[in-house]
Structure formats: C-alpha cells, structure tokens
Amino acid sequence: MLKLGLIGKGISRSQSARLHVLLGRMCGIDVTYDYLDSEKIADFDLIGQLTACAKDGYAGVNVTHPYKTAARKLIQRRKRLPEALGAVNTVVFREDGWRGDNTDYVGFMRGYRGQFGDQAPGTVLQMGAGGVGLAVAFGLHGLGADRILIHDKDADRGHELVATLKAGGANVAFIAEADLSDAIRNADGLINCTPVGMNQYPGSPIDAALLGGQKWAFDAVYTPVETAFLHSAQKAGLSVMTGFELFFFQGIEAFEVFSGTQIDGDAARVEYFNAYPEALTG
Numbered sequence: 001m002l003k004l005g006l007i008g009k010g011i012s013r014s015q016s017a018r019l020h021v022l023l024g025r026m027c028g029i030d031v032t033y034d035y036l037d038s039e040k041i042a043d044f045d046l047i048g049q050l051t052a053c054a055k056d057g058y059a060g061v062n063v064t065h066p067y068k069t070a071a072r073k074l075i076q077r078r079k080r081l082p083e084a085l086g087a088v089n090t091v092v093f094r095e096d097g098w099r100g101d102n103t104d105y106v107g108f109m110r111g112y113r114g115q116f117g118d119q120a121p122g123t124v125l126q127m128g129a130g131g132v133g134l135a136v137a138f139g140l141h142g143l144g145a146d147r148i149l150i151h152d153k154d155a156d157r158g159h160e161l162v163a164t165l166k167a168g169g170a171n172v173a174f175i176a177e178a179d180l181s182d183a184i185r186n187a188d189g190l191i192n193c194t195p196v197g198m199n200q201y202p203g204s205p206i207d208a209a210l211l212g213g214q215k216w217a218f219d220a221v222y223t224p225v226e227t228a229f230l231h232s233a234q235k236a237g238l239s240v241m242t243g244f245e246l247f248f249f250q251g252i253e254a255f256e257v258f259s260g261t262q263i264d265g266d267a268a269r270v271e272y273f274n275a276y277p278e279a280l281t282g
Contacts, residue, residue: 123186
C-alpha cells in the first residue's frame with residue numbers, strides 16, 4: 001500500500017487522486033490519496049501537518065497553493081531542483097529525512113518537449129508570477145529560453161520573480177503594463193500562469209487582437225482544457241500546449257518520486273483518457 005496525499009487550500013476539485021490511483025494500478029501498487037485541505041483542518045499548521053503525515057505512514061504528499069514556498073524553506077531539496085527555485089510541491093518522507101522536489105518545474109519541461117520537440121522557446125512573455133509561474137519560468141530557463149519577460153498585475157511579485165530568476169542565471173526582465181502590448185507582439189512564445197481562463201474566472205489574459213506572428217502558446221489552466229486564450233492562439237496560427245500536459249507530467253514525475261517506479265507516459269495517457277474521457281475537454 002502506498003499512502004499519499006495533497007496539502008493545500010480549497011483543493012476539493014483537484015484531479016490528483018484519480019491520476020495517482022490510476023498510475024498505481026498500472027504498476028500493481030494499491031494507492032490511497034487523501035485531500036488534506038487546510039480550510040477543513042482546525043488550527044492548521046504546515047510543519048505540524050507534514051509531521052503528522054510522516055508519523056501516519058504516508059510515503060509522501062503533494063503540496064499546492066498557498067504552501068509551496070513555505071514547504072521549500074522546511075525541506076532539504078533534491079539534487080535536480082535549482083537552488084534558486086524557492087518552491088516545493090512534492091515531499092517524500094524517508095528514514096534519513098524529508099526530501100523536497102518541484103515536479104511542476106520538471107513536468108513543464110517534459111510536457112514542452114513532448115509537444116514541441118527540440119524547438120527552442122526563444123523570447124517568451126509570461127503572464128503571472130505566482131507559484132506555478134515560478135516553476136514554469138525556471139522550466140523555460142532549463143529549456144534554454146533566450147529571454148523571459150514577466151508580467152504580473154502585482155508588480156512587486158513580478159519583480160520578486162525576476163530577481164529570483166536572475167539569481168538562477170536567467171536572462172529575464174519585468175514588463176510593465178505600458179509595455180505589455182509590444183512585448184506580446186514581439187514574443188516567440190506566450191504563457192498564461194494566471195487563473196484567468198478557469199471555469200470560475202472566464203476570459204483570456206491576452207487580447208486576441210495581439211495574437212499572430214508568435215510561434216507557440218501555453219496555458220497552465222486545465223479546467224477547462226480548451227481555454228479562450230488557447231482557442232484564440234490556435235486560430236491565429238500558433239502551436240499550443242494545454243494545461244493538461246503540465247498536470248499530467250507533474251503528476252507522473254511526483255508518482256515516480258513517491259514510488260521509485262518508472263512510468264510509460266504514452267501508456268499512462270491512454271489509460272487516463274480511457275478512464276476519464278472528459279479530461280480531454282475539462
């Protein structure tokens with residue numbers, strides 16, 4: 001039995017449990033996956049919850065909003081996690097201590113390569129500097145992006161991400177609102193790491209009139225999979241990558257860390273869509 005869970009706030013709509021249970025079934029492993037929602041736990045405390053999970057026999061847990069940064073400060077990183085990447089979304093409990101990883105980071109790179117092959121990211125404009133934005137931006141750096149341009153309505157948060165990326169060696173700059181339209185038009189790639197486009201936040205973070213001439217687009221939103229942003233990008237001739245790819249590959253990466261197994265991504269995709277065909281559209 002592999003006991004897993006997810007720690008976060010307002011996580012009732014997460015699809016992580018069904019993905020991890022399915023991956024376990026593919027490997028012949030019985031998996032349980034619990035949602036540990038801080039909104040439903042009295043006097044919630046992250047270190048206390050992690051300690052309780054370790055004592056209760058969990059092999060590991062995923063950590064999501066708003067606790068990824070706090071988890072990074074508590075947990076020794078794994079070797080593949082960039083030193084400057086200040087967020088952890090996967091915690092493994094070992095006898096010799098807890099280990100942290102960020103599978104959003106490696107999952108984004110794996111999804112990008114699967115979708116776009118060896119195509120270089122080029123100059124990329126990213127909307128959003130929150131937790132997933134942090135991981136995706138480091139993924140862009142790992143993929144060899146020429147330049148990363150960050151915009152966030154919270155300028156302080158945007159500048160903080162820029163400083164973090166610079167500390168990691170990236171060529172990066174913050175884009176103010178006044179310069180945003182030109183940056184979008186001149187970019188090779190466009191990324192949405194804001195909640196805009198989710199079922200509860202409909203719309204697109206980028207005006208469709210600015211699309212055309214760029215090469216590719218990615219939307220971290222995966223509920224729905226077919227977002228207004230990606231629909232407009234595809235209509236304008238861009239190649240697109242959906243948020244499902246990030247969800248899927250970060251989940252596979254996390255399961256591999258938890259279980260010590262290797263997952264055939266193509267086989268897992270077939271199994272998942274056979275079991276949950278609605279995931280194709282969100």
